[in-house]
Amino acid sequence: MCGSEDGYVLTLDAGTTSVRAIVWDHEGNPRGSGQYGVTQFYPYPGWMEQDPEEIWHLQWRAAEDAISSAGIEKGRLVGIGITNQRETSVLWDARTGRPVYSAIVWQDRRTSSYTDMLKENPGELRERTGLIPDPYFSAPKVRWVLDNVPRARDLALLGDLRFGTIDSWLLWKLTGGRVHCTDHTNASRTMLFNVNRLQWDHDLLEVFGIPGSILPEVRPSSFTYGYTDESVTGVSIPVTGMIGDQQASLFGHTALSPGQVKNTYGTGSFVLVNTGNRPVVSRELVTTVAYSLEDHRAIYALEGSIFVSGAIVEWLIDGLGLFKGVGELVSQAEVVADNGGVYTVPAMAGLGAPYWDPHARGLIIGLTRGTTRAHIARSALESIAYQTEDVLRALSSSIRSRPSELRVDGGASGNDFLMQLQADISSVEVVRPGILETTSRGAAFIAGIAAGIWHLDELPRLYRVERRFQPRMDRSKREDLYRGWKEAVRRSMGWSGYGRP
Numbered sequence: 445m446c447g448s449e450d451g452y453v454l455t456l457d458a459g460t461t462s463v464r465a466i467v468w469d470h471e472g473n474p475r476g477s478g479q480y481g482v483t484q485f486y487p488y489p490g491w492m493e494q495d496p497e498e499i500w501h502l503q504w505r506a507a508e509d510a511i512s513s514a515g516i517e518k519g520r521l522v523g524i525g526i527t528n529q530r531e532t533s534v535l536w537d538a539r540t541g542r543p544v545y546s547a548i549v550w551q552d553r554r555t556s557s558y559t560d561m562l563k564e565n566p567g568e569l570r571e572r573t574g575l576i577p578d579p580y581f582s583a584p585k586v587r588w589v590l591d592n593v594p595r596a597r598d599l600a601l602l603g604d605l606r607f608g609t610i611d612s613w614l615l616w617k618l619t620g621g622r623v624h625c626t627d628h629t630n631a632s633r634t635m636l637f638n639v640n641r642l643q644w645d646h647d648l649l650e651v652f653g654i655p656g657s658i659l660p661e662v663r664p665s666s667f668t669y670g671y672t673d674e675s676v677t678g679v680s681i682p683v684t685g686m687i688g689d690q691q692a693s694l695f696g697h698t699a700l701s702p703g704q705v706k707n708t709y710g711t712g713s714f715v716l717v718n719t720g721n722r723p724v725v726s727r728e729l730v731t732t733v734a735y736s737l738e739d740h741r742a743i744y745a746l747e748g749s750i751f752v753s754g755a756i757v758e759w760l761i762d763g764l765g766l767f768k769g770v771g772e773l774v775s776q777a778e779v780v781a782d783n784g785g786v787y788t789v790p791a792m793a794g795l796g797a798p799y800w801d802p803h804a805r806g807l808i809i810g811l812t813r814g815t816t817r818a819h820i821a822r823s824a825l826e827s828i829a830y831q832t833e834d835v836l837r838a839l840s841s842s843i844r845s846r847p848s849e850l851r852v853d854g855g856a857s858g859n860d861f862l863m864q865l866q867a868d869i870s871s872v873e874v875v876r877p878g879i880l881e882t883t884s885r886g887a888a889f890i891a892g893i894a895a896g897i898w899h900l901d902e903l904p905r906l907y908r909v910e911r912r913f914q915p916r917m918d919r920s921k922r923e924d925l926y927r928g929w930k931e932a933v934r935r936s937m938g939w940s941g942y943g944r945p
């Protein structure tokens with residue numbers, strides 16, 4: 445341990461479904477927390493928006509709750525670490541600090557026709573940004589606002605428009621509109637950032653018709669970005685880290701060596717492998733910055749982004765009303781010995797890695813008169829494991845080695861049934877840590893390094909395993925099941941538009 449044993453780090457984790465805040469002590473243990481749900485808006489099929497002001501207000505309210513439940517004075521906070529749902533884009537008026545449009549969420553598909561055109565020549569885009577043309581990333585969303593919200597273009601011409609992912613938006617609010625920055629990990633999700641040079645790509649800005657003046661400055665993930673405004677937060681606290689949530693989770697798993705892999709099971713699932721200090725390019729996965737520290741080169745990761753995983757469970761419960769809650773859904777899934785030939789493909793937001801089809805739509809297939817709720821519950825949980833397996837296969841061929849261990853976190857990773865299923869379907873050891881808030885913990889480590897609480901080298905010693913799930917399904921069964929999945933996926937692809945006027 446270096447530095448003060450008296451200091452605490454506050455993390456702000458602005459996720460898709462909720463904003464959370466946690467106070468961490470110098471041992472990396474949570475001491476207090478707060479959490480609020482974020483309102484989701486679906487104005488048209490395939491669109492998904494949030495209110496940036498709500499995100500900010502609830503995020504700081506969660507922080508106040510975390511600080512009071514930890515029973516500490518704000519003055520004992522030595523740093524704030526921000527971690528966030530990535531790609532989700534906000535544009536605001538620098539003079540008033542008011543957004544000019546809602547936050548367009550990463551799952552939003554409104555720009556799919558536009559990104560289809562980019563698919564005609566994906567090679568150069570991939571070389572520069574590490575990304576695959578898809579509405580997922582920020583650039584098409586920003587362009588959409590510039591094209592459809594007249595005030596945005598006017599403000600841009602006056603030099604008063606600002607763009608940011610949620611990290612930048614929260615930093616702007618925390619600092620009373622004084623600091624407009626992002627970090628390398630968030631920048632690498634915009635499709636405007638050259639991941640080799642670690643700088644904004646002016647050619648791409650031109651391609652997308654986005655003025656460079658609206659962009660934040662890019663800094664290392666672990667870095668003193670500035671100080672919060674006393675009038676906003678009560679006392680002035682340094683903001684010492686910003687990192688995208690999936691990269692934060694990789695860091696929180698202390699997956700610091702090349703080849704180490706994690707999967708976070710939340711709204712979506714995100715599998716990342718550390719590839720060290722070289723960006724590895726893949727046709728099916730995206731290249732992303734994993735983290736960067738001051739005075740170090742950036743560390744990279746290869747990522748498989750799965751758009752809907754835990755959210756399928758939510759949809760069966762809240763959307764269809766088929767189960768009273770997660771507990772009932774899971775116990776139903778356990779009642780049946782197998783899926784009864786039923787497969788669910790949760791392509792509600794299209795399919796991400798490794799298929800990248802924004803036109804895919806969800807399906808439940810294989811229904812017979814003998815199908816029960818239990819089969820549907822089981823097929824939904826199985827879909828989470830199959831999607832992860834899709835990515836593990838793509839990842840193994842890109843890094844030319846099959847991972848033997850998968851570190852897990854996120855809301856759905858607490859589900860023992862699902863974790864065993866994952867170990868079986870992927871023939872991999874699934875490793876679950878004691879602290880499942882791995883994303884926030886990673887953000888705490890990132891912020892704590894800049895604040896002088898921790899050294900990078902000592903972090904692996906703070907990682908505690910709670911449980912390991914060993915694979916126990918035989919190979920032919922695993923392959924039969926997976927074959928059915930691939931066929932179901934094939935049938936879900938290219939579906940959008942059918943049956944709609």
Ligand SMILES: Nc1ncnc2c1ncn2[C@@H]1O[C@H](COP(=O)(O)OP(=O)(O)O)[C@@H](O)[C@H]1O
Pocket residue numbers: 459460461462709710711712753754755756757758770774854855856857858859862
């Ligand atoms: N026991 C469980 N089994 C399967 N899915 C679950 C379980 N518990 C929570 N989930 C799913 O996990 C997601 C919430 O995880 P969380 O990590 O909080 O998400 P996010 O960070 O994306 O907001 C929800 O989509 C929920 O349906």
Ligand SMILES: O=P(O)(O)OC[C@H](O)CO
Pocket residue numbers: 458459460461528529530531550688689690710711712749
């Ligand atoms: O909010 P989460 O945890 O589902 O993460 C969302 C991802 O960052 C989207 O890329």
